[in-house]
Every structure is written in structure tokens, then in C-alpha cells.
Amino acid sequence: MSTQAPHNTLLIPGPIEFDDAVLQSMAHYAESHVAPGFVKVFGETLTLTRKLFQSTSPSAQPFLIAGSGTLGWDLVSANLVEKGENALVLNTGYFGDSFGQCLQTYGANVTQLRTPVGERHSLEQVEQALREKKYKVLTITHVDTSTGVLGDIKGVTQLVRRVSPDTLVVVDGVCSVGSEEIKFDEWDLDVVVTASQKAIGCPPGLSIVYTSGRAINVAQTRQSPPGAYYASIANWLPIMQNYENNKPSYFATPPTQLIHALHTTLSQITARPISERFDIHTQVSNKVKAAVAELGLKQVASNPDAQAHGMTAMYLPEGLTPPDVLPGLLKRGVIFAAGLHKEIATKYIRFGHMGVSVTDPGRNDVDKALAALKEALSEAKQAKGL
Template identity: 30%
Template sequence: MTKLEAKPASLVTSANALLRPRLLAPGPVETDPRTMLTLAKPQIHHRTPEAREIVLEARARLSALLGAPEWEPLILTSSGTGAFEAALVSLVPDGANVLSASAGKFGERWADMAHSLGYAVTRLEKPWGEALDPAEVADAARGQAALLITHSETSTGALHDLARIAEQAKRANPDLLILVDAVTSYAVAELRPAEWQLDAVISGSQKGVGGPPGLGFVFLSPSSVERLGANPRRYYFDLKKEVASQRKGETAQTPAINLVEGLLTSTERLVAVPLETLWAEKAKLNAALLAAGNALGCRPFASRVSPAVAALVPPVAVKDVVGALKALGARAVAGQAPHQDALFRVSTMGYFDRYDTLGMAGLLEDAFANLGRPVERGVAVAAAWKALNA
């Protein structure tokens, strides 16, 4: 028998190989390791008492993070885009007039979706990075059946003043349905759906709740639940069937029950504090990233920043910044077309705390120093500390 000799491992020439990977993108986000362990448990059947208990508890957690106990939380096996389509086709009659107000990639997506589904779409568009004007939205909302709007625009790092927009739009058109993309504002930014007279709020598992991708969430006001069935052109995304099933702890179709169980773990720490505390802490973490970027010569891309995303315009090429961070094991992302060369984006939406944020500030320092920028060591970290303690 020939003895197999072990080949010598390649010599590691850089200490960077010892760095752990870090996911700093605004979704998918870093996930609590305990959540991933939950996903490794043996498969259960989705039509069992155990599964029903999981679904009911997950719905209760989602409702708590919305802060509107009278609203209906629905869990779909889909992305946030699928959840938005479900809300649209379940609430808005086929071919109705809808207004899409946008200032970024995801706001534009809802207009494209509605158009492809046969709705008569009016587009109100502002330059990327700007905030929507409530008066303009209200004026355009007259005669419309629904308003499709993004609260936190992930592509630009902007947070629109949804409270004022909804107030003025409803005043101009009391029958208007307001469908909100809260994919990166839910469990991150102040969101008061009942007080703000919203009708549907949409989000997903891979953002503020810190889970893996694969689940879409739709939250419906009591009046919206009564409207379900307005559009007959739906099957999988039939929220009327989902309401009936999920109130019993089941789903109308086969769910990603493992992901739903993982949701119980990823939301555990979030529901342990009052919503206002959660919102305030997320705002501070993002402010710390923006301050760190400013100390290194970056500026915010958004005119009204979201606590979900630090969208930064760097003093060097965006691709170089993203590449320098990647070399340090950290995954950030550039802007989306057509602004992919204008900004880069980092986020603390996931399994992060303030000490992780200080580490991110240090990563930014190293990345810019490695690009040959004159960096005073500790300046970004000090700026982040100051923002955290403001």
C-alpha cells in the first residue's frame, strides 16, 4: 500500500487571511449565529401542532415590532417584492389608477410592477437621494385608488417623511389606499402605521429583523382586511386566504417553516426592549457610521438620511472603496444603477451593536489608509464614539 503524503499548505503571506468575513451590506444582513443553528434543526412538518405554535408566536413577534396590535401580520414565503405584489393585487382592483411616488430604485420598482400587472400608473419621481415633498404627493394623489411609496429607500439611504406624506395625501383623497414599502424601515426606523393612517406595510426577513432571506411580511390595517378580495386576479398571493389560515397558525400554501422558526430567534433581542428604544439605538448606530465616513472625507448621499443605511459619497472611486473593504473581509456594496459609481453603502440593520459599529469605523479607516489616503489613526472611531454618545 502506498502511503499518501500530506501536501504542505500554501504559506499565508497576509494577516488579512485571519480576519473573519463581515457582511456590511444593507441586506441580506449579518444574522445571529443562534438563528443559523435553529435552521440546522431536524425538519418538521408544517401541518402539526408544533408548526402552528411557531407560526402564531412569529406573528405575535412581528406584530410587537410593528407596534400596532390591531393590525394583521402575514408571513409569506417570498421576498419583500413578492409581499408587495400580494398586497397590491389583494387590495387594489384590477386596472385601477395608482400613484407611485419614488426617489430611488425600489420606489421605481413598485411603479414597474403595477404597470406590468395592468394598473394605470402615474409616476411622481424625484432625483435619487432627495426626499419626497408631501404637498406634491398629496396633489398627485387626487383621483387615485392607491399610493405606492417607499419609506426607507435602500438604494439611496433616504428616509421619506411618511407621516406628513400620508396625512396630506389622505386629506386630499380620503379614499386613498397607502401601500408602504417598509422593507428597511420596519424594526429600524420610527413607523406608526395606525397613527399615520396607512393601509398596508410590507417588509422582509433579511433586513431589520436580522434573518436570512426568504420571508415576506404584509401587515394589514383592520379596514384593509375587510377589503381583501377586491381583485380576483390572484392565486398564490391571495391574502384573504392567508388571513383565514394564519389566524389558525397555518399558511394557505407550504411555508418555509424553518425560516419562520428562525425568526423567533432573530427577533428575540429586538422585542426585549421598547420600540422607541430600538429605533433610537438603530439611529445612533447609523449616525456613527455617517460620522465615521465624514471624518474620512465622505458625505451622505441622501438629503434626509434613513437609520437603516449609511449611503456615502467617498473622495475616491467607489469601486476602490468597496474593493479595499473586501480585502479586509468586509462586504459593502456600491450604489445601484445608474448611481453605482456615486456612492457606497454600509448598514447596521442586522446582528450588530454599538461595538460592532466602532469596528466598522476602524475598517473604514484601514480601507482608506490602504488606498493611500492621509488618515489620522483613530479619527473615524472617535467620530463614531461621539455620535454614539450624543
């Protein structure tokens, strides 16, 4: 039995439902951020983050910083790109637009490589773009939360290493880390930017950034000073290294309770082979996608190879908009998200199926949501005479 107050089930693509133990970690008593007890927990949390990324490379470096996923974009833009350098953004929706804006804010010369809504890039298209210009960084959204499109981060990275080996591969994994497989070292990634509140299953408030030795070297050898103070790799690197070596250190106050919560969730996640976690997300996603098809709904992500496993973005039947359906879901205790991609926002809704809603056999969130969706749709159609 959950110890949480009764509430509607939050099944948006993040934030997600919490495990009781994770939530209880937020109630940790006050402690100094430089006291031995907290230093140990922070250090262990950094080490657990390495496991989450299936990474053992000593030159890879995790960063855990108070902030949201967006702070990771600032960290990349302020440290890895200098004014006037080229950045290629593989854009599969809303979050590609915003990452591009962030890069531009710090002076990068951004090329947006867009796809039709619901599609991902072909490797040929990316290769052509890479051959046109020298890019300092390429960014790819692993799961674009506005479309549910899954990027081919492994294939794109292999391509970059063949065609433009010095280009840094930066993955926006805010909506993928914890639900989609990532082998950081094996796939030779440079940066994965994520946040605490989605498939990692922790309350919002932590920016989690995982970097390669190559990326750190680029940050350390840049010609101009980093473009930010709080988001400076030079300022945070010794802090993270010290904590992982069990030494207190200070640049800006860490969110101590959130670090406890992250420690709890990462301990749970890494207690079992991580491949099992990805398998269960895939199985549940297949079930959701089959049920959605049975209801006659099309997915925004059209190609099955490019569909996320932690969320489903589905078009509503012609004549219905999100406000026709979402209240019917809420009445049945289920919260989905409305559309976000500006070209199609009024035509679709989003169902997040990540974390405990998927992995905890004691919950029936997904079945409850599918039953509620069926009823809410039929009610909405009836109300509109469809």
C-alpha cells in the same frame, strides 16, 4: 463568543449579520407544518409581528409567506388594485421603479412621482399630485436602499387622510422595519411590506406583510378576482387567522425553519421596549454619518431629516469608483455594497448598519468598518495618485 465560522463582516444594507440563536433556529429538526408544536410557533410568530409594528388593532392582519420582499409588492398589486385603477408611487430611487413595474404588471395605471437623486418629496408636491387624480393606492418607500433616503411615512399618511382619505397608503418597509420607527395603528397605515433579511435579522426567504382592516376590506370587496394565485390575500387570510388561533391549516407549505428563526429574532426584538431599538440605530447612524463627514465624504441623502438610520450611502471622492475601494474593505474583513441607483452607481458605496451589528454590545462591527473605510480610502487615493 460566536459559534459561527470565521467570516468577513457583512455590512451591506441586507442581508445582515445574524445572532447565533437565530441561526441555530434554522437547524430545527424536521416537523410537520400542521403538527401542534409548529402551529404554536407560527401562531406566536404572527402575534410577535403585531408587536413589531406596535399594533394592537384586532382588524390588522399580519402575513408571513415564503418568498422575499418582492412578494409583498405582488400581494399589494394583485389584491388591492384592479386593472386600470390609479397608483401613485413616491419614488426615491431604484425600489420605487421596481414597485411601479410590479403594479403595472397587474394592470395598474402608475404615476411615478420622482425626486432628484438623494431627496425626498415635499408634502406640497404630494398634495398637488393627490389633487390631480383619484388614486386607489399611494406607495412610499420608507428607506430606499439605493439612496438611503428616508421617506416621511407619518407625514404623507396624515396628508392622504386629509386630501384623499380612501387612498390606501402602502409602505415599502423592506429596508426600514426593525431599524426605523413605525407605529402602524397610530399612523393609520394600510400596508407595510417587508422581508426577513434586513433589520429584522433573520435569514432571507420570508415575505412579511402587515395590513389594515381597510386594506383587507378592499381585497375582499374587489370586483374582479385577485390577479394572482400564490399571492392572493383571499387564499392566505384564513391560513394566517387559523395559525394565530392555534389551528393547523394549509394553502402552501410554510418554511418551517425560517418561521422558527423569525420567532427567535422577534422574541429578542420585542423583549425590550422597541423604542430602545430605534434609539440605538439612531445613535449609531449619527456616529457613522459624523465619521463619514470627517473623511470628507458626502451622503447621497442630502437632507439630514431624510437620512436612513440603518444604512449610509456615501459618495466616493472624485476619481474613485467602488472597485477601487471595496476590495480594500474586504482585505480588512468588511463587506460594503456598491452603488445601485443607475444615475450615480459608479460614484458611491453603501454601508448597512442594522440589527446585531448595532444592538449587540459584544460586537465591534461598526468601529471595525469605520477604521477599514478610512484605511481603504487612503490606500485607494494613493494608488490613484489623488
